[in-house]
Amino acid sequence: GILDEIDIIKHIKDKLGIIDHNIKILKISYYEKPKLKIVDDFYAYGLAIYSRRENKIVFSRKALKEEIDKQSKDYQEIEGIKYLKVSSLLYPFYINEGNTIEALTIAIILLSLLHESWHSFDEFIFKMLIFLGDSTIKNRDRLYKVLTTHYGIELRASAFEVIMYYLLTGFYKDKRVYISVCNNISTTCRKYLEELGIIERSENIYTNYFAPYTLGRCYGNIIVAKYKSSLEKSIDKIIDDLVYLDKEKAIEVIKNYVYNPDKLLQD
Numbered sequence: 001g002i003l004d005e006i007d008i009i010k011h012i013k014d015k016l017g018i019i020d021h022n023i024k025i026l027k028i029s030y031y032e033k034p035k036l037k038i039v040d041d042f043y044a045y046g047l048a049i050y051s052r053r054e055n056k057i058v059f060s061r062k063a064l065k066e067e068i069d070k071q072s073k074d075y076q077e078i079e080g081i082k083y084l085k086v087s088s089l090l091y092p093f094y095i096n097e098g099n100t101i102e103a104l105t106i107a108i109i110l111l112s113l114l115h116e117s118w119h120s121f122d123e124f125i126f127k128m129l130i131f132l133g134d135s136t137i138k139n140r141d142r143l144y145k146v147l148t149t150h151y152g153i154e155l156r157a158s159a160f161e162v163i164m165y166y167l168l169t170g171f172y173k174d175k176r177v178y179i180s181v182c183n184n185i186s187t188t189c190r191k192y193l194e195e196l197g198i199i200e201r202s203e204n205i206y207t208n209y210f211a212p213y214t215l216g217r218c219y220g221n222i223i224v225a226k227y228k229s230s231l232e233k234s235i236d237k238i239i240d241d242l243v244y245l246d247k248e249k250a251i252e253v254i255k256n257y258v259y260n261p262d263k264l265l266q267d
Contacts, residue, residue, distance in 0.1 A: 032055055032124075033120075034050065034055045034056055034057045034116075034117070034120045035054070035055065035056045035057075036056065036057055036059075037056050037057070037058045037059070038058070038059040038060075038061055039058060039059070039060060039061065040060075040061050040062060041060050041061070041062040041063070042058060042060050045209070046060075046063065046112070047059060047060060047063045047064050047067055047108065047109075047112045048060065048112040048113070048115075048116050049116065050116040050117075050119035050120055050123075052119075052123050055120065055123075057113065057116045057117070057120070059109075059112065064105075064108065064109070067108055068101070068104060068105050068108060071084045071085070071104055071108065072100075072101055072104060075093075075100075075104065076090075078090075078176075078179060078180055079176045079179065080176070081094065081174075081176055081177060081180075082094040082100065082103075082104075083180060084104060084107060084108065086111065086217070087188075087210070087213060087214040087217055088188045088192075088214075089162075089184045089188055089189075089214070089217050089218070089221065090180040090183070090184055091107065091111065091162075091165065092169070092171045092174075092177045092180065093106075093107035093169075094107075107165075107169075110165060110168070110169075111161055111165055114160060114161045114164045114165060114168075115157045115158065115160070115161040116157075117160075118156060118157040118160040118161070119153065119157055122147055122153060122156075122157075125143070125147065125243070126147045126148075129143060129144060129147065130144075139244055142244055142246065143243070143244060145246065146244065146245065146246050150209075150212070151211075151212045151247055152212075152245075152246055152247070153212075154212040154213050154216065155212040155213075155215055155216040155219070155245060155246070155247060155250060156216060156242055156243070156245050157216065158212065158213045158214075158215075158216025158217045158219075158220065159216040159217065159219045159220040159223070159242055159245060159250070160216075160220070160239075160242060161216075161217070161220065162216075162217050162219075162220025162221055162223075162224065163220045163223050163224060163231070163235075163238060163242070166224045166231065167231055167232060167235065172224060172227075172228065172229065172231040172232070173229055178225060178228070181221050181224055181225045182225060182261040182262070182264065184218070184221045185218065185221055185222060185225065185254075185257055185258055185261045185264070186258060186259075186261040188218070189218035189221065189222075189254060189258050190258040190259065192214050192215070192218060193218070193251065193254055193255065193258055196211070196215070196251075212247070215247070215250055215251070215254070216250065218250075218254050218258075219245070219250045219253060219254060222253055222254060222257050222264065223238060225257075225261070225264040226257075226264050
């Protein structure tokens with residue numbers, strides 16, 4: 001299988017340099033990079049989990065194989081770029097000719113790594129807030145709320161996942177991807193926002209649990225479209241805003257654009 005041919009841990013470690021960059025952005029003192037581990041399987045949702053107790057990002061080989069198999073059958077191509085789908089949102093993963101499955105695998109791993117890396121940032125921000133009493137932290141009550149609720153935690157990690165994925169892959173520089181980004185916003189995100197109340201009242205635990213993930217990814221798509229080629233030079237401000245992002249702010253930003261995604265391309 002593809003996971004036997006690709007050294008997963010090597011690819012993960014190759015990407016882990018992003019954490020060094022973001023430590024500087026987040027100004028997290030006392031930050032310790034999480035260790036990496038891959039196991040055959042674990043009893044949890046997702047492809048990877050962040051263990052706060054061990055400060056490790058743990059990947060499930062079984063879940064990765066299943067996701068790669070699924071995406072390899074379902075990916076689509078728009079104007080020469082291939083896309084995988086997460087929460088009905090499209091992510092570009094391939095431009096140059098080569099091994100499509102390997103490129104897909106690396107993209108899936110990177111997305112999971114980015115998401116779980118944000119959880120590791122949150123853990124150390126929380127320690128600064130509660131245990132170290134860092135007096136430089138502003139809006140402490142608001143920050144405490146987003147750090148201690150499932151919604152706040154996963155909303156921000158999902159937004160970070162999208163924003164940093166486009167930044168690190170360089171796709172934010174390619175004008176062709178904005179067709180799919182705006183489609184994500186005007187179709188999937190619009191529909192999701194209109195149905196959000198129903199989703200959050202659902203008795204389906206799975207549906208309710210994943211509500212902040214999709215909302216965060218929609219917010220991330222809007223940030224990518226809003227900043228476009230200036231994403232990298234604006235990343236400090238973007239991350240500062242993301243640290244304090246809550247459900248109400250995310251919905252406010254999304255509502256401003258879902259009915260007029262072309263506005264993003266004109267800004």
